[in-house]
Amino acid sequence: MIDLRLLREDPDRVRASQRARGEDVALVDALLSADERRRSSGVRFDELRAEQKQLGKLIPKATADEKAELLKRAEQLKADVKAADAERDAADTETQELLQRLGNLVHPDVPVGGEEDFVTLETHGTIRDFGAEGFEPKDHLELGQRLGAIDVERGAKVSGSRFYFLTGVGALLELALVNAAISQATAAGFTPMLTPALVRPQSMAGTGFLGQAAQDVYHLDKDDLYLVGTSEVPLAAYHMDEILDADQLPLRYAGFSPCFRREAGSHGKDTRGIFRVHQFDKVEMFSYVTPEDSQEEHKRLLEWEKQWLTSLELPFRVIDVASADLGASASRKYDCEAWIPTQGKYRELTSTSDCTEFQSRRLSIRVREGKQVRPLATLNGTLCAVPRTIVAILENHQQADGSVYVPKVLRPYLGGREVLEPVAK
Template identity: 85%
Template sequence: MIDLRLLREDPDRVRASQRARGEDVALVDALLSADERRRSSAVRFDELRNEQKTLGKLIPKATGDEKTELLKRTGELSAAVKAADAEQNEAAEEAQRLLLQLGNIVHEDVPVGGEEDFVVLETHGTIRDFGAEGFEPKDHLELGEALGAIDVERGAKVSGSRFYYLTGVGALLELALVNAAIAQATEAGFIPMLTPALVRPRAMEGTGFLGQAAENVYHLEKDDYYLVGTSEVPLAAYHMDEIIDADKLPLRYAGFSPCFRREAGTYGKDTRGIFRVHQFDKVEMFSYVNPEDADAEHLRLLEWEKQWLTALELPFQVIDVATGDLGSSASRKFDCEAWIPTQGKYRELTSASNCNSFQARRLSVRMRDGKKVQPLATLNGTLCAVPRTIVAILENHQLPDGSVRVPEMLRPYLGGREVLEPITK
């Protein structure tokens, strides 16, 4: 959540942020009104309580009519205090409810617009000219089936659409990617983590996934648990309700977990193969930093993602995501999009988000710097979303006979294999 002091001192900035996100600007004024009611009712409650305490000291000394009047006033005050307390609590709950609906303040450099209004910042690698090489590229599913690596037919039989099996060399390729990603992250100073896939409501709400993203979250109603869509959620909640000494920052974690997404609203999009699925594995980087270091850490996360995609020998571009496509928690987000030959366009593979203190305020994660205690900043960055990375590797590194060249960086994690060979021709 945002700092209420910012809302009070500069509401126009918050309104501008909401407008840029394409979200309800009236929410700002409703929140200001609720906050004012909360503050005024709190003052009223304190005044009545003080009067009540004063009368409580006078009553033992009073006699006769004076005591009768004091007792009468005490009874009136008791009812008034209860009413003021109820009003204060009601206003506080309303303010909190509205505050949780408000998105993070967007960074001033973020391009304004919707999903297609991103700005391309960098382009890396060379897109292969398959025509010049004399063959038409196959898509990842055709390649994966020939390699004995992907089985979506049985995935659908067992679990429904957008589920799949990785088999044989496909399973080995996932394990190779995960081990290579964890190795890179560990070398960069991240602490590897295996995180829970089920979390309580506060963890999911605290990271901002029960707002506009709630439709894509799986909820187990009987037990009131949520299936995470990213290990960002348990990593952000790892230090929930804790105070961390500033000299211990930054804290960096690399979480590996299964991820679950309903993919609501995407029916008909990317239905072939394993590009957009309901369950997948992912390695996620997560940083806790001093707020003044957040922008620099954001660029560091992006550099680690670029290092990873370069090592996989994939052509990719870096985009500055527009305001309407940020998600509620991020103030700024960079995506790395790999070239997918059979689609003829770049598609998102990794993402790095700066959430500033938005998640830390919701989860009560603070830092102590001397005598000062304040919310710290959190950032997250996808290093390897496995299925999409497999898609990009298969399509970009395919050979005319349907085999796939293994990027040199991955070979030690695949038993030295240089090429993945089809098991069917």
């Protein structure tokens, strides 16, 4: 959530952020009104309680005639205090509910617009000309089936659409990717973490995933637990309700977890293969830093993502995501999109978001600097979303005979294999 003091001091900035997100600007005025009622009712309650306490001291000393009048006033005060307390609680509840609906403030340099209004910041690698090489590229599913690596038919039989099995070399390729990604993260100073896949509501809400993203979240009603769509959630909640010392920062974690997404708004999109699925594994970077260092940390996370994709020898571009395409918690977000030959376009493989103080305020995570205690900043960055990375590797590194070149960074984790060979026509 944002700082209420900032809302009071500069409401136009918050309105502009809401407008850039394509969200309801009227929410800002409703929140200002609720906050004013909360504060004024709080003052009224305190005044009445002070009078009540003062009256309590006067009654024992009063004469008989005075006492009757004071007791009458005491009865009225009791009712007034109760009413003021209820009004204060109602205003506070309304304020908090409205505050939970407000997205993070959009960074002023973020391009304004929707999904297609991003700005390309840089491109890396060379897109292959398969025509010049004399063959038509196959898509990842056909390649995966020939390699004995992907089985979507049995995935659908067992679990339904958008589920899959990774088999044989496909399973080995996932393990190689995860090990290589964790190795890079560890070398960069991240602490590797295996995180829970089920979290409590306060963890999911605290990271901002029960607002606009709630439709994509799986909920277990009987246990009131949520399946995470990313290990960002348990990594953010890891220090919930804690005060960290400034000399502990930055704290950097690399979480590996299964991820679950309903993909409720993606009907008819990417239905072939394993690009968009309901369950997948992912290595996620997560940082806790001081608010002053969040923008530099954001650049560092992006550099680690670029290093990873470069090591996989993939052509990709970096985009500055437009304001209406940001998640609720992100102030700014960069995506790295790899070229997918059979689609003829770049598709998102990794992303990194600067969430500033938004999540830490909701999760009550603070930093102590001397005598001062204040919210810190959180950031996240995907290092390896496994299925999409497999898609990009198979399609970009395929050979005319259906085999697939193995990037050098993965070979130590694949028994030295330089090529994945087809096992079926």
